[in-house]
Amino acid sequence: MTGTVGGLLGTGLVLQNNAGDDLPIAADGRFSFATPLAAGASDAVSIKSQSKILTRVCALNNASETIATAEVSDVHVLRGSRPAR
Secondary structure (H helix, E strand, O other): OEEEEEOOOOOOEEEEEOOEEEEEEOOOEEEEOOOOOOOOOEEEEEEEEOOOOOOEEEEEEOOEEEOOOOOOOOEEEEEEEOOOO
């Protein structure tokens, strides 16, 4: 499972795949989870912890799929503004 992070501010972003395989993200760019998934397996990327910049939150695009015959490589993590309360 691979993807791209864009617009990251601050530190502390941690992604997680299938409720495990934590991956700390330090900067914008490509990322790859260490544990490969077999064909037919499902994946579900989530944000375990947000960046410590409290005025910004990260969101995911294409965060879950069933693996066909190739590894998923199109997960995108984008930084946005924190919603107004």
